[in-house]
Amino acid sequence: MPVNINYFRKISRWLPVLLMVLIFQNACKKENISGPVVTGLRAISPAPNDSTLTQVTPGQIVVIKGYNFNGLQGVLFDGYSASVNTALNTNATIVITVPSGILFSSLSSDVANTIKVITTHGEIVYKFSVVPPPPVISSISDEFAHGGDTITLSGSYLYTIQSVQFPGDHTVTNVLNADTAGASFQVVVPDGITPGDADSAAVITEGGTGKAPFNNTYGMIADFEWGSPTFGWQYWGGIMGSDASKFPGGWGNYIEIDPSSEIGANDGAWYANNRAVMIASSAWEGxxxxxxxxxxxxxxxxxxxNPWTAGSLEIAINGNFNNLATYAPWKQTSNGMFMTNGWVTVTIPLSSFVDGSGKPASNVSALTGGNPGATVQIMLYNNGTTPVVNFDAAFDNVRVVKTN
Structure with missing residues (x-):
């Protein structure tokens, strides 16, 4: 069959035009793909718990609902980028974890409470409540502070604070020196607070409410007050005092460890020279x-x-020197010195009472000798080579409390 050369020449003239038309049509198709649309969020849990959400918190796994999610490039909550796993996503759903590092205290108004979805063909900003988790209070610098004292509350998610409630319905809205990461803040204790056995301070934020014991006498084993059912002192070891000019801001009697001379290297004679707080055995409440x-x-x-620069407090329960807890806060300071500006709360987890290999007891009974409570000894040792000089400290309101 003869080949028509003129026919192919005519076609070849039009090939560039046809190619441009095809490219133009394909570009139009791409341009016509709409941007992503978000219609809502739901929980990741299966039915019947896969309910529609009205707010989310950092660390929460959620499903973003909508369409046109193909070509997903990124998701931001309050301006913070979330980790995207494309294997979990479809054109209509995005399974994603809300970023845990959102600093709510420093969010600008244009990104607060927003979710931004970015794809290859567009993006959308969806207004949605992103709130911090409920605040967690891990410690209060002075759990028995008086009205007018400034205390530090430490923990996590301590931002967007709306108020702090103290026992007796005393509310404070002015907080001081709030850490931008939500790790701590300060507050002035209001007047009129009295101790009780169920009292706590409550921090209210946008994320919820967190509580911690404050002026709480539950679990008290020694308050050193004459006539008190929790007097607790064994009448030896340290010095009973009540001089408020020497240790201001207290609650009456206290036991003072104040050796009359320096404690030399490797001196473990805790039983001499006013070097111990000796607490009598009693049932431990709760x-x-x-x-x-x-x-x-x-x-x-x-x-x-006075500045504490050597030695340690060794603490024994039930006279058991095989399971001691050690407290030497000066070792954790940058200058090797520890001193308080008033009264502070010290917390020693019972799991810190360890044997020679560093292993804690299997249960509380192993510490108390099987009894519902036991004696407690807080003793000043010097297991080092540097003398302990001018140590002077007072102790009060000893208690055993549930933490978990």
């Missing part, structure tokens, strides 16, 4: 001795008057 020690803590108030 303690199940079958529980692991990690569920409880020994707490006490302490006022360290």
């Amino acid at each position: 303690v199940n001795i079958a529980d692991p020690p990690a569920n409880y803590a020994l707490k006490f108030q302490m006022f360290v008057k």
